[in-house]
Amino acid sequence: MSGSTLLKETGPREVFCGLTSIVWLHRRMPDAFFLVVGSRTCAHLIQSAAGVMIFAEPRFGTAILEERDLAGLADAHEELDRVVKNLLKRRPEIRTLFLVGSCPSEVIKIDLARAAERLTSQFKGQVTILNYSGSGIETTFTQGEDGALKALVPLMPSSRESQLLLVGTLANPVEDRLKTIFNRLGIQKISSFPPRQSTELPSIGPGTKVLLAQPYLTDTARVLKDRGAEILQAPFPLGVEGSKLWIEAAANGFKIKKDLVESTLEPLITRAQKALKPYIEQLSGKKLFLLPESQLEIPLARFLSNECGMELIEVGIPYLNRQMMEPELELLPENTKIIEGQHVEKQLDRVRESNPDLVVCGMGLANPLEAEGISTKWSIEMVFSPIHGIDQASDLAELFARPLHRNNLLSPKTLETA
Amino acid sequence: MELTLWTYEGPPHIGAMRIATSMKGLHYVLHAPQGDTYADLLFTMIERRGSRPPVTYTTFQAKDLGGDTAELVKGHISEAVERFKPEALLVGESCTAELIQDQPGSLAKGMGLNLPIISLELPAYSKKENWGAAETFYQLVRGLLKDIAEDFSKQSKISWKEAGRRPRVNLLGPSLLGFRCRDDVLEIQKILGENGIDINVIAPLGAAPSDLIRLPKADANVCLYPEIAESTCIWLERNFNIPFTTTVPIGVKATQDFLEELCSLLDIEISSLINKPEKSKLPWYSKSVDSNYLTGKRVFIFGDGTHVIAAARIANEELGFEVVGMGTYSREMARKVRAAAKELGLEALITNDYLEVEEAMKDSAPELVLGTQMERHSAKRLGIPCAVISTPMHVQDVPARYSPQMGWEGANVIFDDWVHPLMMGLEEHLIGMFRHDFEFKDGHQSHLGHLGGHTNESEKISKGMNQTSTEKTLLWTPEGELELSKIPFFVRGKVRRNTEKYAIQVGCKQIDGETLLDAKAYFSK
Numbered sequence: 001m002s003g004s005t006l007l008k009e010t011g012p013r014e015v016f017c018g019l020t021s022i023v024w025l026h027r028r029m030p031d032a033f034f035l036v037v038g039s040r041t042c043a044h045l046i047q048s049a050a051g052v053m054i055f056a057e058p059r060f061g062t063a064i065l066e067e068r069d070l071a072g073l074a075d076a077h078e079e080l081d082r083v084v085k086n087l088l089k090r091r092p093e094i095r096t097l098f099l100v101g102s103c104p105s106e107v108i109k110i111d112l113a114r115a116a117e118r119l120t121s122q123f124k125g126q127v128t129i130l131n132y133s134g135s136g137i138e139t140t141f142t143q144g145e146d147g148a149l150k151a152l153v154p155l156m157p158s159s160r161e162s163q164l165l166l167v168g169t170l171a172n173p174v175e176d177r178l179k180t181i182f183n184r185l186g187i188q189k190i191s192s193f194p195p196r197q198s199t200e201l202p203s204i205g206p207g208t209k210v211l212l213a214q215p216y217l218t219d220t221a222r223v224l225k226d227r228g229a230e231i232l233q234a235p236f237p238l239g240v241e242g243s244k245l246w247i248e249a250a251a252n253g254f255k256i257k258k259d260l261v262e263s264t265l266e267p268l269i270t271r272a273q274k275a276l277k278p279y280i281e282q283l284s285g286k287k288l289f290l291l292p293e294s295q296l297e298i299p300l301a302r303f304l305s306n307e308c309g310m311e312l313i314e315v316g317i318p319y320l321n322r323q324m325m326e327p328e329l330e331l332l333p334e335n336t337k338i339i340e341g342q343h344v345e346k347q348l349d350r351v352r353e354s355n356p357d358l359v360v361c362g363m364g365l366a367n368p369l370e371a372e373g374i375s376t377k378w379s380i381e382m383v384f385s386p387i388h389g390i391d392q393a394s395d396l397a398e399l400f401a402r403p404l405h406r407n408n409l410l411s412p413k414t415l416e417t418a
Numbered sequence: 419m420e421l422t423l424w425t426y427e428g429p430p431h432i433g434a435m436r437i438a439t440s441m442k443g444l445h446y447v448l449h450a451p452q453g454d455t456y457a458d459l460l461f462t463m464i465e466r467r468g469s470r471p472p473v474t475y476t477t478f479q480a481k482d483l484g485g486d487t488a489e490l491v492k493g494h495i496s497e498a499v500e501r502f503k504p505e506a507l508l509v510g511e512s513c514t515a516e517l518i519q520d521q522p523g524s525l526a527k528g529m530g531l532n533l534p535i536i537s538l539e540l541p542a543y544s545k546k547e548n549w550g551a552a553e554t555f556y557q558l559v560r561g562l563l564k565d566i567a568e569d570f571s572k573q574s575k576i577s578w579k580e581a582g583r584r585p586r587v588n589l590l591g592p593s594l595l596g597f598r599c600r601d602d603v604l605e606i607q608k609i610l611g612e613n614g615i616d617i618n619v620i621a622p623l624g625a626a627p628s629d630l631i632r633l634p635k636a637d638a639n640v641c642l643y644p645e646i647a648e649s650t651c652i653w654l655e656r657n658f659n660i661p662f663t664t665t666v667p668i669g670v671k672a673t674q675d676f677l678e679e680l681c682s683l684l685d686i687e688i689s690s691l692i693n694k695p696e697k698s699k700l701p702w703y704s705k706s707v708d709s710n711y712l713t714g715k716r717v718f719i720f721g722d723g724t725h726v727i728a729a730a731r732i733a734n735e736e737l738g739f740e741v742v743g744m745g746t747y748s749r750e751m752a753r754k755v756r757a758a759a760k761e762l763g764l765e766a767l768i769t770n771d772y773l774e775v776e777e778a779m780k781d782s783a784p785e786l787v788l789g790t791q792m793e794r795h796s797a798k799r800l801g802i803p804c805a806v807i808s809t810p811m812h813v814q815d816v817p818a819r820y821s822p823q824m825g826w827e828g829a830n831v832i833f834d835d836w837v838h839p840l841m842m843g844l845e846e847h848l849i850g851m852f853r854h855d856f857e858f859k860d861g862h863q864s865h866l867g868h869l870g871g872h873t874n875e876s877e878k879i880s881k882g883m884n885q886t887s888t889e890k891t892l893l894w895t896p897e898g899e900l901e902l903s904k905i906p907f908f909v910r911g912k913v914r915r916n917t918e919k920y921a922i923q924v925g926c927k928q929i930d931g932e933t934l935l936d937a938k939a940y941f942s943k
Contacts, residue, residue: 012477013475014452042453047425061423063421066543067543135451135480137483140452345497367466368469
């Protein structure tokens with residue numbers, strides 16, 4: 001491990017809870033529905049984070065607990081059955097229904113696993129009903145996807161077949177592109193998880209080698225391993241460096257010849273580095289402060305520092321899975337300050353003191369920082385944008401260069417420095 | 419348990435945040451898990467606020483639940499007081515904290531802090547956002563004023579005359595995430611100034627707790643938004659003898675009524691010179707010959723209570739529309755909205771289910787929808803023009819320009835906002851009519867996009883709607899369909915339905931062009 005400084009901080013946090021990941025999961029699997037068992041706050045959170053008004057009927061909803069549900073748990077289960085029945089009657093196209101636990105449902109201990117089992121047997125053959133927790137007392141933001149995927153793992157068919165399994169939601173075009181590259185390397189069978197249809201689950205078993213495409217899938221990785229899969233250790237596929245090592249980890253796993261790997265990747269790398277160049281000019285030497293939110297902070301910091309020349313002031317992360325992050329930590333510059341957890345007020349004090357050129361933060365904090373004259377980038381954008389892989393490296397850099405570029409366009413400083 | 423795909427109102431603690439964030443010198447310690455911090459973005463993104471809401475979330479986690487969450491709460495309270503040095507502190511809890519019953523308000527009061535502490539109890543499992551805002555504002559005003567209520571000299575109607583000063587009023591109810599509050603306040607201030615009435619305090623928007631202490635110095639209260647301020651106005655009347663207005667000045671007639679009401683509360687002569695209806699362009703624009711085509715336009719209205727009641731009156735009395743449906747998501751305002759609907763011969767729809775609203779919208783076949791952002795989306799799907807008149811707020815409802823709803827200027831804004839979508843609808847129809855001309859180029863589309871004036875989504879939807887009831891018994895001949903397609907799209911659904919109704923009545927199985935004309939004649943009597 002490199003010489004990063006790892007510190008922990010506690011206090012008031014400003015991060016989304018795991019429910020937020022429904023925003024991209026429901027788009028990934030259009031035949032699935034996410035039913036949060038929670039409060040009006042949960043419903044309001046998801047619609048506010050997603051801006052969902054454009055949908056006639058979204059593929060997620062909330063079974064809002066009312067006072068009488070709190071009074072008797074037996075009734076709460078009956079009520080849940082009623083809500084699920086109505087929902088499935090109304091939406092017969094649903095194949096998988098996720099019951100998603102929330103803070104209130106966890107606190108009053110509604111056993112959603114039992115509910116899922118009971119309802120699955122009622123709707124046998126028509127719909128599979130699963131459960132996981134997206135509650136904010138247990139999960140942050142992207143951890144919701146970890147929970148949802150972990151819930152799907154037991155349904156994956158067993159197979160000893162040799163295959164590469166990409167795990168974690170990727171934008172469809174990016175996923176297609178990565179598969180093409182693996183095909184060129186001669187890896188025949190490549191599946192992805194989550195699949196594009198919830199019913200088309202990939203198989204799993206001792207022949208499966210898993211590449212994690214996202215850095216927040218701790219529990220999913222563990223249960224995949226329990227099913228016999230091998231988890232390939234690699235940094236995450238952000239930027240040229242991370243993507244190259246990530247692809248190479250798969251190539252090594254499948255014993256692909258080094259020459260082929262090199263000849264396949266070399267042109268891509270050359271092209272990507274050329275495309276990166278204008279952004280490096282804009283980003284190089286600029287000070288970057290990352291606040292904790294998406295769990296992508298470490299790979300992003302590594303990319304922006306190593307490939308774009310940005311200076312890392314602080315890398316905030318919601319939590320640290322050391323084992324999973326080890327390949328990333330090794331690539332970080334010496335003495336990178338990593339803060340696990342958060343005291344949002346103290347952290348913002350440090351932001352102001354260090355006068356960064358760019359802050360990566362959540363949506364609630366962005367405009368207040370902008371109003372103080374500090375450029376920002378929303379971390380939630382990283383989970384919606386196609387940023388993975390060698391070919392996307394320049395697009396990823398552009399996301400960070402844009403606020404600086406815009407600032408230059410609008411600020412009178414342009415005149416002085418021109 | 420209630421299945422909710424989308425909700426008009428947030429939970430009650432969001433209402434409390436609206437009060438806290440609207441004000442200065444106030445801080446809100448909210449016992450809540452980390453996910454609840456999403457609420458900040460409502461203010462910093464939708465309202466584009468350049469400062470964070472003055473809210474400290476305790477962000478307790480599962481691992482804290484076994485231990486002493488009460489200590490955690492106290493730690494956050496003392497840290498927040500130390501850091502933000504507020505004049506007064508709100509302490510409350512969100513839905514999850516309500517379940518673990520730490521009673522943060524009592525904890526705060528036991529800490530010996532030297533500032534007023536208002537403990538909020540907002541039942542998250544039965545109440546909603548607007549109720550939470552009203553309750554918070556009321557508890558705050560009561561908490562700050564209750565000790566001086568006893569020895570405060572009671573005002574009378576003519577106190578201001580006796581004191582030899584101009585009358586002064588409080589403007590109560592404007593808040594962040596309220597519809598156009600920022601500009602309404604400016605407009606009302608201007609109008610009151612013209613009438614020689616001073617402003618004592620505007621609250622909660624822009625007020626500090628120390629300003630609230632001055633509330634009893636007003637001669638009357640102007641209750642701008644009953645959803646937020648009515649309970650406070652009632653309390654101030656009971657304890658300080660301050661009367662309050664019940665007319666909300668949205669629309670020309672309501673603005674006049676409001677001024678009359680306020681002047682009578684203050685015992686001043688209303689100046690008919692200053693308050694002429696010509697102050698607003700709406701009456702003349704509505705009378706001008708160009709507006710003839712507005713006559714009898716069918717409108718469907720849905721939103722919060724205040725704006726729905728006001729909109730119904732403007733539509734009916736000032737623009738000559740026909741209100742064909744109205745309702746509200748606000749249970750607290752249900753009684754008033756029902757009464758207003760009854761006067762128009764309608765039954766109000768009171769619901770929190772936007773799909774039910776969409777159904778009611780379809781059934782009443784309106785030509786214009788006045789609703790929330792959600793009705794705008796529903797109307798778009800149905801190909802009906804729509805103007806937004808009410809919360810919940812969207813970033814588009816916080817325009818950069820001055821655009822109040824209240825007062826004379828508000829009436830101007832309303833005329834433009836409501837009539838332009840109708841004109842766009844007409845334009846869309848013209849595009850449909852001329853699309854076969856050789857000069858026509860595709861891509862000429864107005865704001866309704868692809869849901870415009872030709873064979874389109876709205877047509878499919880209105881077809882689909884009728885399928886179950888009529889398809890088995892009725893058949894449209896190709897010639898009948900052709901004749902129907904010549905009808906402007908925005909009334910086509912209605913014509914189709916009326917024709918089918920007529921056909922069933924007269925026992926006609928096949929609908930051709932003649933049937934359509936017969937039906938038209940029948941229904942136009």
